[in-house]
Amino acid sequence: MTDHDDISRRRFLQLSGATLAAAAGAPGAAAATQTKTAVGDAPPGFARLLREASLPWTSGARVVVVGGGWSGLTIAKYLKRHNPAFDVLLIDKHPSFVSFPLSNSWLADQIQLDFLSHSFFDAALNHDYHFVQATVLDVDRATRKVYTDIGFVAYDYLVLAPGIDYDYARIGVGDAEQQALLFQRYPGGFVSASELLTIKHKIRSFRGGTFLLNVPNGDYRCTAAPYERACMVAAVFKKRRVRARILLLDMNTGIKIEKNGFHRAFDELYKDYIEYLPSSEISGIDLDGKRVSTEFDEYAFDDAILYPPIRASRLIDEIGIANPQSPQKAANTDPFRYHVVGDEHVYVTGDSRGQPFSKGGHTAHSEGRYVAEVIAGHALGKDVAWRSPQTMCFSSVEIDPLQAMSIITYYKYNTQTKLFDFDRTHMIETWDVQGGQASLAWAEGMYRDLFYR
Amino acid sequence: MMPDCLKRLRGLVLAFAACNAYAIEPVKVTLEFQPDPDNGRYVFEICARCHLPEAWGDKEGNYPQLAGQHVNVLMKQLLDIRTGHRDNPTMLPFVQERTIGGYQNLVDVVAYISTLPMAPIHSQGPWPDPDSAEYRQGMRLYQAKCSGCHGASGEGVDAAHYPRLQGQHFSYMKRQALSVREGLRKVDPAMTAVLDALSDDELEKVLSYISYLPVPREDLAPSAEWRNPDFQ
Numbered sequence: 001m002t003d004h005d006d007i008s009r010r011r012f013l014q015l016s017g018a019t020l021a022a023a024a025g026a027p028g029a030a031a032a033t034q035t036k037t038a039v040g041d042a043p044p045g046f047a048r049l050l051r052e053a054s055l056p057w058t059s060g061a062r063v064v065v066v067g068g069g070w071s072g073l074t075i076a077k078y079l080k081r082h083n084p085a086f087d088v089l090l091i092d093k094h095p096s097f098v099s100f101p102l103s104n105s106w107l108a109d110q111i112q113l114d115f116l117s118h119s120f121f122d123a124a125l126n127h128d129y130h131f132v133q134a135t136v137l138d139v140d141r142a143t144r145k146v147y148t149d150i151g152f153v154a155y156d157y158l159v160l161a162p163g164i165d166y167d168y169a170r171i172g173v174g175d176a177e178q179q180a181l182l183f184q185r186y187p188g189g190f191v192s193a194s195e196l197l198t199i200k201h202k203i204r205s206f207r208g209g210t211f212l213l214n215v216p217n218g219d220y221r222c223t224a225a226p227y228e229r230a231c232m233v234a235a236v237f238k239k240r241r242v243r244a245r246i247l248l249l250d251m252n253t254g255i256k257i258e259k260n261g262f263h264r265a266f267d268e269l270y271k272d273y274i275e276y277l278p279s280s281e282i283s284g285i286d287l288d289g290k291r292v293s294t295e296f297d298e299y300a301f302d303d304a305i306l307y308p309p310i311r312a313s314r315l316i317d318e319i320g321i322a323n324p325q326s327p328q329k330a331a332n333t334d335p336f337r338y339h340v341v342g343d344e345h346v347y348v349t350g351d352s353r354g355q356p357f358s359k360g361g362h363t364a365h366s367e368g369r370y371v372a373e374v375i376a377g378h379a380l381g382k383d384v385a386w387r388s389p390q391t392m393c394f395s396s397v398e399i400d401p402l403q404a405m406s407i408i409t410y411y412k413y414n415t416q417t418k419l420f421d422f423d424r425t426h427m428i429e430t431w432d433v434q435g436g437q438a439s440l441a442w443a444e445g446m447y448r449d450l451f452y453r
Numbered sequence: 454m455m456p457d458c459l460k461r462l463r464g465l466v467l468a469f470a471a472c473n474a475y476a477i478e479p480v481k482v483t484l485e486f487q488p489d490p491d492n493g494r495y496v497f498e499i500c501a502r503c504h505l506p507e508a509w510g511d512k513e514g515n516y517p518q519l520a521g522q523h524v525n526v527l528m529k530q531l532l533d534i535r536t537g538h539r540d541n542p543t544m545l546p547f548v549q550e551r552t553i554g555g556y557q558n559l560v561d562v563v564a565y566i567s568t569l570p571m572a573p574i575h576s577q578g579p580w581p582d583p584d585s586a587e588y589r590q591g592m593r594l595y596q597a598k599c600s601g602c603h604g605a606s607g608e609g610v611d612a613a614h615y616p617r618l619q620g621q622h623f624s625y626m627k628r629q630a631l632s633v634r635e636g637l638r639k640v641d642p643a644m645t646a647v648l649d650a651l652s653d654d655e656l657e658k659v660l661s662y663i664s665y666l667p668v669p670r671e672d673l674a675p676s677a678e679w680r681n682p683d684f685q
Contacts, residue, residue: 390511390513390515392503394502406502410513424511428501428502428506434495434498434499435498435502437499438503438547438552439502440546440552442543442546445542445543445545445546446543448543448545448546449543
């Protein structure tokens with residue numbers, strides 16, 4: 001594991017407390033000792049971490065939303081719609097937004113990057129809330145404060161939608177240094193924009209040989225995306241007549257979604273390009289030798305995109321609200337109201353959520369609209385009836401023009417097993433131009449909803 | 454400076470003019486083009502990705518039941534979204550000419566949708582019992598304030614583009630009523646006035662009553678498992 005795990009919540013607060021004492025020139029042996037032991041040579045600049053961040057402030061109850069992805073953006077907008085008196089602040093560590101949905105179509109040159117890129121300023125301006133670029137370091141639920149690299153922010157309600165982190169240990173890479181190297185050389189393309197840019201460059205500059213892709217196991221982000229990506233990469237190689245073999249190692253026993261459609265696409269469109277290998281659990285990677293090993297085999301590759309299994313954002317675990325039973329360290333929250341168990345002022349949504357809903361933009365948007373109602377209702381003492389989020393997903397398999405399949409599903413709570421099951425799944429497993437057009441219109445509509453008027 | 458009363462009058466005249474302009478268009482469009490249901494089925498493939506091949510909507514209220522709706526009502530919604538009279542950012546790109554095509558395609562697709570059989574089950578309000586005080590209050594409100602346009606049994610009026618309410622999801626009607634109140638969906642001023650005059654409680658009851666208005670059997674699909682054969 002990485003050193004993230006070492007900075008426990010308590011240590012951070014201790015460290016910053018000592019820094020404050022030192023900065024304020026507080027006398028006393030205790031403060032001096034702490035400064036020496038806990039802070040060491042902490043630069044004086046650390047003092048700002050303990051000051052209140054200077055931010056615009058309005059009079060209403062403040063809702064701080066952490067994470068400007070599909071979930072956080074939706075909640076910030078709809079909180080303001082349901083209760084215009086809320087003082088809504090959106091925090092994200094990135095300067096701008098890049099959409100992962102539809103990014104595979106961009107990899108295959110079907111859309112421009114500016115289709116996917118949007119400004120948090122536009123979102124905040126058009127929907128009457130505030131945005132600030134900052135990294136969240138800690139949360140103190142007792143005093144209702146979020147600590148960030150620009151100081152602390154007090155909240156009445158806190159929504160945590162920090163997304164996911166990669167879990168490289170689950171493909172046999174436990175060493176932090178190796179993880180960092182692996183991430184940089186063969187990024188998965190599901191967390192940050194730089195990963196996507198690197199992947200596009202890899203595809204564009206590939207001269208031939210074996211191009212390795214994989215499908216992780218567990219509840220990873222966007223179930224169809226790794227299969228769709230294999231199709232989009234194959235489409236590019238086919239169009240450019242690159243003599244390449246795409247090796248698609250699936251850590252699952254078979255295609256997890258739109259199985260018939262994807263098999264048909266692999267056979268009919270990309271027979272000479274995609275080699276699909278199910279039940280291929282990756283157990284180790286030799287970075288310098290460019291080899292990946294599974295339980296029984298070893299495969300050499302010339303270039304790769306490695307999508308490791310994922311977990312909830314480390315922030316959830318670091319601030320002590322992860323569910324100890326959750327293999328992906330998801331939040332310990334009420335399955336219907338989304339608040340942290342025992343704390344109705346802190347909510348966890350999006351891909352760090354405790355429920356096993358499909359991780360993707362549309363699900364987060366649909367869920368976010370409901371959670372915004374729940375929080376607005378809580379402030380007024382009103383109950384909001386639970387409704388299922390909706391999952392919708394387009395999977396593009398052919399380009400020029402773009403052609404896509406699609407799926408819609410809902411969830412229902414099984415009172416006997418106390419788990420969520422899929423409910424009302426509708427698949428359109430034939431790809432066509434209308435599906436491709438619909439995928440573009442869907443994305444454009446979502447960006448409109450989140451960023452513009 | 455214009456006196457306040459004049460400003461208000463000018464506002465009214467402008468609002469009236471605007472509302473007439475978009476009130477006439479759907480009927481004009483549906484009269485001027487000859488519908489081609491085969492092309493309608495083809496165009497509907499774009500819509501079906503979200504509305505699904507049966508166009509039955511969902512009980513969560515994300516999507517309305519489109520099946521069985523009047524042609525002019527469907528056309529008016531497409532044009533209202535296109536012109537911004539309905540604030541619907543997620544639907545907006547779908548009704549652009551570059552996605553769905555021109556008027557001919559719109560006419561064709563609404564002709565196709567209006568022929569689809571309706572869902573045998575839809576989401577309904579909290580008061581099914583005709584003897585309950587809430588149901589009866591909802592019924593009285595409906596008869597006093599709604600039936601004049603929407604019809605005694607919620608059948609609507611095609612030529613006047615008054616929506617058919619029978620079979621519509623309770624959750625969807627509620628969301629739309631709130632959208633009208635918030636100014637996000639601009640409708641006939643008479644409709645806005647009715648919604649503004651109802652209390653939250655009255656609105657809930659009248660919508661619950663509407664959700665129990667029976668749909669003629671011949672308009673319903675044989676079962677909830679029926680799937681649109683055009684998409685099999």
